[in-house]
Amino acid sequence: MFNNLKLGVKLNLLLAAILLLLMITIGATLSIVIQGYAEEVVTEKALLLIETMNSVRNYTSTQVNPELASRLETEELFLPQTVPAYSSREVFEYLRNSDRYRNFFYKEATLNPTNLRDKADSFEAEIINSFRNDSQQQQQGFRNIPGGEIFYIARPLSVTKESCLRCHGSPEEAPASLLATYGTDNGFGWKLNEIVGAQVISVPASQVLEDARRLRLLVVGKILIFLVLAVVLLNVFLKFVITNPINEMSHLSKKLSMGDLDVEFEQKSNDEIGILAASLNRLKASLKIAMEMLDSK
Known part of the structure; x- marks a missing residue:
């Protein structure tokens, strides 16, 4: 089932799993640290008195x-x-x-x-x-x-x-x-x-521990907002840099397979996506030459 999902969905599932793991880890760590700090505060008060x-x-x-x-x-x-x-x-x-x-x-x-x-x-x-x-x-x-x-x-x-x-x-x-x-x-x-x-x-x-719990929720909430914003920005980045170019190349490859040799794979960068576009353009040129050789016979 997972293999039948689109790339964007797979990436979002992966990000959701990472986000959940991060929140559990951060929440547990903050709970230990803030609880320890709260106990230290009340202990200092008691010792002073x-x-x-x-x-x-x-x-x-x-x-x-x-x-x-x-x-x-x-x-x-x-x-x-x-x-x-x-x-x-x-x-x-x-x-x-x-x-x-x-x-x-x-x-x-x-x-x-x-x-x-x-x-x-x-x-x-x-x-x-x-x-x-x-x-x-x-x-x-x-x-x-x-x-x-x-x-x-x-x-x-x-x-x-x-x-x-x-x-x-x-x-x-x-x-x-x-x-x-x-x-x-x-x-x-x-x-x-x-x-x-x-x-x-x-x-x-009670008040110190309650303040510690509120602080933990506040910090976790702010971190959660930051992480969700990071996931949204990452999704936007993936959409415009990876998903959309791949979808476009997939659409053009389909047209090429149906005999449309006028398609052009646009190469906007020198990264892996750009290299893939250049390779498809070479493939199209080779296919065009092969088709012309067949027609000349």
């Missing part, structure tokens, strides 16, 4: 806590400002007051926290237990929540200083203000070097 929170923790631990530690025994209520986890969480909540960061979340999720707002949910508890079971220092990935898709980064939190056990060792050794504020049921029994929680930061990824 988590390092900022670590700076707040260090500031609280090295400058705020030493100034207020002595008051923990004399105050009626506990001073949470001495706790790095509290300070970082409060700073982040101020950040979330901005519309730009309203859907960003930060939590120092703990299995057995003093403040129950830091209690790990099932997803966070799974992360903490995975940190306990192996030596990895970071987990990251995407997860779906009712508000859309988010990207999270989690790092283990462990008891690295003996001073932490003052508030989290046993209730008998804890400051009176801590017991007065939070009671004796939660946040005790921690051990030195034990992983007790995870520092989790979540940034919205």
Whole structure:
């Protein structure tokens, strides 16, 4: 069936197959590249915020806590400002007051926290237990929540200083203000070097990923338009440079075969089509000479 098609149709089928292959290849490549770029963007946002929170923790631990530690025994209520986890969480909540960061979340999720707002949910508890079971220092990935898709980064939190056990060792050794504020049921029994929680930061990824998908469609669409235009121009070129001259020579060859020796194959170029026209003209001249020789006998 393919052999019965005209040359123009065959060429267009070939171009269509090439175009389809190019679009599949370009689409797949763009999908990988743009998806990778989108993930890099949200990862950079998350890393910047988590390092900022670590700076707040260090500031609280090295400058705020030493100034207020002595008051923990004399105050009626506990001073949470001495706790790095509290300070970082409060700073982040101020950040979330901005519309730009309203859907960003930060939590120092703990299995057995003093403040129950830091209690790990099932997803966070799974992360903490995975940190306990192996030596990895970071987990990251995407997860779906009712508000859309988010990207999270989690790092283990462990008891690295003996001073932490003052508030989290046993209730008998804890400051009176801590017991007065939070009671004796939660946040005790921690051990030195034990992983007790995870520092989790979540940034919205839905918009970034959607922008990446739109960009991919836009780029693919523009490339498709360019390729279709190239196919149209190529078809015009083939029509005037190859198809039309061949059709004309085919028509003249038919007339020549029927005895019309006045036909002239027009040679407009020196390419393969021009060489074919010159050959047909020589063939016509030879045929004319042969016919004249036959008539003279």
